[in-house]
Amino acid sequence: MSSHPFDDITADQLRAAGSMKWSAYPDTIGAWVAEMDFGTSPEVTTALHDAVDRALFGYLPQSLVTQMSESYARFAAERYSWGVDPARVRPVTDVLTALELVITHYSRPGSPIILPTPAYMPFLTVPGLLGREIIQVPMAVTRPAGSSDGPRYTYDLDAIDAAFRAGGHLLVLCNPHNPIGRVLLPAEMQAIAEVVDRHGGRVFSDEIHAPLVYEGHRHVPYASLSETAASHTITATSASKAWNLPGMKCAQLVLSNDADAKVWTSIGRPAEMQTATLGLVASSAAYAESGAWLDDTLGYLRGNYRVLTDLLAAELPQVEVAPLEGTYLAWLDFRALDLGGLPPAAFLRTRAGVTLTDGALCGMAGEGFARLNLATPRPILTEALTRIAASLA
Incomplete structure (x- = not known):
């Protein structure tokens, strides 16, 4: 049994939902644009259903x-x-x-x-x-x-x-x-x-x-x-x-x-x-109304960050990550690796089938970096990180 309901969300379900994060590069794991894969709180969903039922469209x-x-x-x-x-x-x-x-x-x-x-x-x-x-x-x-x-x-x-x-x-x-x-x-x-x-x-x-x-x-x-x-x-x-x-x-x-x-x-x-x-x-x-959902989600995201840091320490010590104090976005430094002249995001999309954000899009200070979105179900994150590690081995 899954330890958290977010774990049960699959990549196929996310692709079928059709968000930009999963539809822009459909043959890869989407870890780029800053949106979460967890839906939203029940309180927000209820409020929206009520507004639709009342035809609050004016x-x-x-x-x-x-x-x-x-x-x-x-x-x-x-x-x-x-x-x-x-x-x-x-x-x-x-x-x-x-x-x-x-x-x-x-x-x-x-x-x-x-x-x-x-x-x-x-x-x-x-x-x-x-x-x-x-x-x-x-x-x-x-x-x-x-x-x-x-x-x-x-x-x-x-x-x-x-x-x-x-x-x-x-x-x-x-x-x-x-x-x-x-x-x-x-x-x-x-x-x-x-x-x-x-x-x-x-x-x-x-x-x-x-x-x-x-x-x-x-x-x-x-x-x-x-x-x-x-x-x-x-x-x-x-x-x-x-x-x-x-x-x-x-x-x-x-x-x-x-x-x-x-x-x-x-x-x-x-x-x-x-x-x-x-x-x-x-x-x-x-x-x-949604503070409890937020707090639970923060705990899950923090667990995802630990999955990332554990994998980097064990398999990719050359890749540094800036300590995550807030957001669900991990800033990864690939400059110690030889990627054949490719930006990290291009290399990983091609070789690992994982789409990250190219650090150079964040300014000259971001060249050689990539941004990884951690707000995804843990099994999907684990697969993405495994693919990344294998591609860089």
């Missing part, structure tokens, strides 16, 4: 916006000790839409975007579509003496300072970090805030993975650090990663100061009205 009603905003505010207070005014929690379709709005309306016109790398792949393309240059700031990598935990990534304060001096105005901060799995400490973020404040800069804080933090770590919203941080930050988050709802097209943009809220009253309504009605229903149920 334009966005204000009552659902209020319900979602209040649900998120309670969740933030309980999980992060962050007191958020529900009226400052606004619906948008997704985090990328939030980024577009922040670049367009809250950053200095024409200024470059400061992006620590490796970074979430679209963050390297969206600014260019808006006519903005990107200043890539590779993250600093340290290896604590006597530690076998793997490389530790931190924000390079001197490089960020230099990027502001070079004309950058908006810093994209990601916490928990995709793709490296870091959960930033308050002291780290406070140091970043001091650099931003010194230059009169702004911060777009991507906290979409905030609910996915493991034991021993704690998510602290960047805007909650101080009045200074709140004054220069707009936060974007969503239930889409933690409850597997990316297709529901609903995220939350959190305004943490009066000036930004005033701007939003004049530019925000068109963006809000594009949010999916059913997405608001799902998000409210996730934040208000």
Whole structure:
């Protein structure tokens, strides 16, 4: 008998369901795009069935916006000790839409975007579509003496300072970090805030993975650090990663100061009205009723990470993984291996039949790396890792 119901989900079932993760490369194991293979919580499913039965398919009603905003505010207070005014929690379709709005309306016109790398792949393309240059700031990598935990990534304060001096105005901060799995400490973020404040800069804080933090770590919203941080930050988050709802097209943009809220009253309504009605229903149920499902899923994901680290230690010691503090995305360093000139993701898709995300898509700092999605049933993960080990033997 399976030790967890997630173990019973098969690759054939996932392919038949037809998600992009499993249909884009149908002859491989899908371990690339950041969605989970576990469905969503029973509470979310029930709420969606009820909404469908009531034919809740019309334009966005204000009552659902209020319900979602209040649900998120309670969740933030309980999980992060962050007191958020529900009226400052606004619906948008997704985090990328939030980024577009922040670049367009809250950053200095024409200024470059400061992006620590490796970074979430679209963050390297969206600014260019808006006519903005990107200043890539590779993250600093340290290896604590006597530690076998793997490389530790931190924000390079001197490089960020230099990027502001070079004309950058908006810093994209990601916490928990995709793709490296870091959960930033308050002291780290406070140091970043001091650099931003010194230059009169702004911060777009991507906290979409905030609910996915493991034991021993704690998510602290960047805007909650101080009045200074709140004054220069707009936060974007969503239930889409933690409850597997990316297709529901609903995220939350959190305004943490009066000036930004005033701007939003004049530019925000068109963006809000594009949010999916059913997405608001799902998000409210996730934040208000689905904590137990989230906690159980976190325990399962943590077990999957142990499967990965055990296999690497036993069979692939040349491949390093950044310690996973949050998210379900493992950042793997293949640079010690000779892959015949191929990027790791291309090599593994061809030789192992496992599709990962090419690290180079995450910026120049990601060349020679690949991102592995751990949010899959453990038997499938085990097969994928076995294939990878065999292909690299």
